[in-house]
Amino acid sequence: MDMAVSEQSLSGNHGGSFSAAPADARPLAIAATGLVKSFDGTRAVDGVDIAVPEGAIYGILGPNGAGKTTTLRMLLGIIDPDEGVRRVFGHDRPHDIGRLIGYLPEERGLYPAMKCIEAIAFMGALRGLPLREGRKRAAELLERHGLAHAADRQIRQLSKGMAQTVQLLGTLVHNPRLVVLDEPFSGLDAINQGKLEMMIRALAEDGVTVIFSTHVIHHAERLCEGVAIIAGGKVPYAGSVEAARDRIPAQVRLETRAREGAWLAALPKETRRNGDFFHFPLPETGIEPLLKGLIEGEAGILSLSIERAGLHDAFVAIAGEAAARQLAADNAGDRA
Secondary structure, three states, X not given: OOXXXXXXXXXXXXXXXXXXXXXXXXXXXXXXXXXXXXXXXXXXXXXXXXXXEOOOEEEEEOOXXXXXXXXXXXXXXXXXXXXXXXXXXXXXXXXXXXXXXXEEOOOOOOOOOOEHHHHHHHHHHOOOOOHHHHHHHHHHHHHHOOOHHHOOOEHHHXXXXXXXXXXXXXXXXXXXXXXXXXXXXXXXXXXXXXXXXXXXXHHHHOOOEEEEEEOOHHHHHHHOOEEEEEEOOEEEEEEEHHHHHOOOOOEEXXXXXXXXXXXXXXOOOOOEEEOOEEEEEOOOOOOHHHHHHHHHOOOOEEEEEEEOOOHHHHHHHHHOHHHHHHHHHHHHHHHO
16 A cells, blocks of 8 residues: 555645545545745755545654655745645645644643643644543543653653653543654653654554654554655655565575575575675565476575565665664664
């Protein structure tokens, strides 16, 4: 399922039209084309196209400073693009449907003196949820996520992970159809990262669209149906994770008992040898003709494995070595 932009035309409230639709038939939660944003004469985002089907988990993947946060803010209508069009559930004024959206910004912020249950209810009230209903739902959410004991604690009394969970629950309390998370895993330990991944999957199972930015590839690879890879304000790839991985041929790792023989002619020209091991791209004709040549030539196959490229390899191939190095530096900074 490729989620790259197609030629289906969409029109909105102000008479504009543009093409941005996924290859599947689901309606779009987010559709954007040609987004451009400059600050002080520098283009932070330079022609971004994104299409996210309803109910998908979609990642915006790239190093810090690549334009991820600016892109999310344009999609949500927090800032307007200098060029291009963006729509959320078909609306080009996202603020008009704010009750359908939950947003967790990268800059975490809760009132330190506010109690947890009140903080969640207050965030719901900002999206139109009555405070009484917000408090009821807040209590239910805290109970469900193992934080009922902290309901009447002040935010300042919580650990960093607990405070971030409370802010996330406040993002969800009004039951949004679209949840946008900016670097949600940043600063969380492994246990809380795992809990957040489970929450994101549960939201998608309930039909909620989740889009999150990250510079951590393994989160995107584990969770996302589609990704937009962003580097230098541009999106060189937007589509399914599977299609991104398939851009790099699968690699074959072969171990043989024999070191020489006529069977060597069956190996592709790109083969690299390391002792008794051979490494080469999976031939376009498949593995069967190769196996036939190896068996008939009595190579003595000890092991043979076919390994698909990971999202990291795809990122390097698509975004380039410089962006990959910056991504690695960002991850090292998180661990420091």
